[in-house]
Amino acid sequence: MLAQRLLKPNLLKTVSKSQIRLASTAISQASISGLDKRWENLPEPEKKTVIDALSERQKLPWDQLTAQEKKAAYYISFGEWGPRRPLYNAAEKRTIFWGTVAGLGICTAVFLGIRHFRNVPKTMHKDWQEKSDEYLKSKHANPFSHYSQVQSK
């Protein structure tokens, strides 16, 4: 009780009447609606005004804030602006995606091209490989299991 009695006059001194009035009145819809669309183009003094007004409002219990005010306060503190602006916007992301797809496509095409024109050894034919098997059989190769060299169709 003593502490309350001592504190109260001090509190009244530090919080001016105008501030209390400012905090107790809701901020006008016009100044904070759609803030995320126009925030970055707002002149600095107006930004400061909105920030100050909102921080005053936030000194009240937060359930007294309007939904618009909560959204605006959240956007100013945590929204995607300034350093929190995403690295790429949607159009840039699309460009990156299709660029990567194109790069992979070119690589695949180059790979398939090289593969198509590669030198296929003459041993890579079934007839040859069957002859190899005959030779290995004649040499008693692999008495335990399989010795087939056939891998081509």
Added chain:
Amino acid sequence: MYMLNNMLNDVPTPWGMFFQDSATPNMEGMMELHNNVMFYLCMMLGFVSYMLYNMLTTYNHSVLPYKYLYHGQFIEIVWTTFPAMILLIIAFPSFILLYICDEVIAPAMTIKAMGLQWYWKYEYSDFIDDKGETIEFESYMIPEDLLEEGQLRQLDVDSPIVCPVDTHMRFIVTAADVIHDFAMPSLGIKIDAVPGRLNQTSALIQREGVYYGQCSELCGVMHSSMPIKIEAVSLGEFLAWIDEQ
């Protein structure tokens, strides 16, 4: 089943995934050691996975992992001594095999293999030709355009080593220029060919056949083109071959 068919190949085959068939007691030993070690590995993997799974799923619903796995002197003694014993079980057969393979006991004949960039030169030091010189020849890989139908690309050579079966052979391996490696999987041989040094190993080939190996120490641009081919024949055939040289 297809995978199994590709295993245990005598000569390298396309997509071979396992050892080639063994032809010497040394290689038999290596495969057996491999299988034994693999058994312990699978057992350990299963056991550890089970314990981990048990700890994750029955975190504190069961007294067993809670009481015995998170803390306890007994379990700590167990999980220290058990791996040590497993390591010993793996290490001792491994050392025994290592020293058995290293031993060259009373070989009946010697073949000297010399690695050169990029071919092998073999010398049958126990035999001399008409001129009184030791029999020696060079062995080159057959290039692709000279291959006859059925010959194995990058593996067949113009003059293979011919060895008698059931004869204790000594291979003396060296090199003339850079380090090569005389490797013959079916015989369980893989030994460095170092210039200025004679390394020796032995083999007792137990069945007739044809065996392929490759240089196994990176020795230059044509490293892949100096294969080794051994034909193991009966003693009679071997002596007939020696006579022709």
